[in-house]
Amino acid sequence: QSVLTQPPSASGTPGQRVTISCSGSSSNIGSRTVDWYQQLPGTAPKLLIYSNNQRPSGVPDRFSGSKSGTSASLAISGLQSEDEADYYCAAWDDSVNGPVFGGGTKLTVL
Amino acid sequence: QVQLQQSGPGLVKPSQTLSLTCAISGDSVSSNSVAWNWIRQSPSRGLEWLGRTYYRARWFKDYALSVKSRISINPDTSKNQFSLQLNSVTPEDTAVYYCARGIISVGGIRFDNWGQGTLVTVSS
Numbered sequence: 001q002s003v004l005t006q007p008p009s010a011s012g013t014p015g016q017r018v019t020i021s022c023s024g025s026s027s028n029i030g031s032r033t034v035d036w037y038q039q040l041p042g043t044a045p046k047l048l049i050y051s052n053n054q055r056p057s058g059v060p061d062r063f064s065g066s067k068s069g070t071s072a073s074l075a076i077s078g079l080q081s082e083d084e085a086d087y088y089c090a091a092w093d094d095s096v097n098g099p100v101f102g103g104g105t106k107l108t109v110l
Numbered sequence: 111q112v113q114l115q116q117s118g119p120g121l122v123k124p125s126q127t128l129s130l131t132c133a134i135s136g137d138s139v140s141s142n143s144v145a146w147n148w149i150r151q152s153p154s155r156g157l158e159w160l161g162r163t164y165y166r167a168r169w170f171k172d173y174a175l176s177v178k179s180r181i182s183i184n185p186d187t188s189k190n191q192f193s194l195q196l197n198s199v200t201p202e203d204t205a206v207y208y209c210a211r212g213i214i215s216v217g218g219i220r221f222d223n224w225g226q227g228t229l230v231t232v233s234s
Binding site for chain 2: 098102
């Protein structure tokens with residue numbers, strides 16, 4: 001059981017906009033920033049969004065993040081087939097004094 | 111460009127010690143602005159942060175409560191690498207283990223560079 005809650009799956013067609021939610025509590029998302037990771041099959045996670053809404057160099061602006069209260073969202077616009085991957089949210093948790101992750105959302109591009 | 115290269119056995123017997131090493135290129139294990147982490151991933155536990163080491167005038171080490179009694183993360187400045195030791199392993203420790211560089215900020219920590227991952231199976 002992961003500390004952060006994500007839907008197990010999401011889907012969309014090419015060109016569509018998809019959002020993935022991440023729910024936490026006051027000890028993590030409510031008081032800290034949220035990061036998002038993309039994991040392609042058989043590879044290590046890759047940092048996609050950090051500090052709620054910042055993109056590392058090289059990440060397309062089709063990817064965006066937001067946070068409100070104890071929840072966060074990742075939005076992917078102009079969906080492409082190569083976006084098919086697992087997506088994880090993460091945040092520092094003051095109650096365990098370490099980072100915690102969501103259970104992951106498997107995105108399927110139909 | 112930072113690269114992390116993991117090494118270590120993929121099979122460990124129950125009750126023995128899991129040992130992995132992460133060699134760093136493009137950065138220093140003694141860097142004052144980052145932390146060096148171990149994270150594992152399994153179908154049953156998902157992504158789980160295990161711990162970190164970092165240098166701020168002296169060495170610091172933080173460990174997850176779930177493994178605190180069994181884990182040790184150590185820097186090796188002579189080889190610019192860091193290691194993971196997990197004692198008394200059980201089949202529940204079977205997972206893909208990753209090393210990762212962490213950028214520490216006021217809001218938390220983000221992992222911007224990852225090793226390639228090592229599948230470690232605990233079995234006799």
